[in-house]
Amino acid sequence: MHHYGKGPLGPDVGTFARSFAAFGMGGPGPGVGPAGRARRGDIRPAVLRVLADQPMHGYQIIQEISARSGGTWNPSAGSVYPTLQLLADEGLVVAEETGGKRVFSLTAAGEAAVADLADEQAPWDVAAASPDLSGYAALRQAGGRLAAAVLQVGRSGDKNQIVSTIEILNAARKQVYTLLAQD
Known part of the structure; x- marks a missing residue:
């Protein structure tokens, strides 16, 4: 199942992939x-x-x-x-x-x-x-693996799997921001 363009489930898979590329989840390697x-x-x-x-x-x-x-x-x-x-x-x-x-x-x-x-x-x-003194390499690799899994759901997942994945990602995002807010 392919989802192109913006629909009821949010941005298309390409938008998601570009957001990871902007973060640095592609291109030259770490370190x-x-x-x-x-x-x-x-x-x-x-x-x-x-x-x-x-x-x-x-x-x-x-x-x-x-x-x-x-x-x-x-x-x-x-x-x-x-x-x-x-x-x-x-x-x-x-x-x-x-x-x-x-x-x-x-x-x-x-x-x-x-x-x-x-x-x-x-x-x-x-x-x-x-x-890699910053741990950035491991972060990039983990983000890349996550992006690959999400893209796979976007390509072949049904509506329930897509909705569940969105919920998981939203919860993960909130946890990361909570981590950043800690002293």
Whole structure:
């Protein structure tokens, strides 16, 4: 059962997902930099290094960076695809249509750029080694898991399950605000 738009049960699932994205429940992983973001410029060497192993499409690049960082850095499509375009404009990567997807590979100039990065620590290693001193990583992960469960109810739940989920979420929100109000 799909619920699109605003109806008697409240905002659509997309609105819910965007609210979590605004809170930081997506994108680069925790502990990478201020507010869990990778340092500016880290996506470029990460993309080049990943493509040095094999040609990939954008989503594969995102997943590979996430895997190499142990899940602590999950770059967004909004950072990877513009980076790929810039690298293509600079002649470092080339895109080829394969199976309905744009697959990117390094050019000779791109391979030389990767060789220039050999002495630098890989960005995903920096991300994986960065401590999470605030507990923000666990909070983001818990929020992300909650969002996934709520989205599943929104996609396949019946009206009673949706209403019950709304009640659970409202109670949880009140508990969190009560926690924040404590000295």
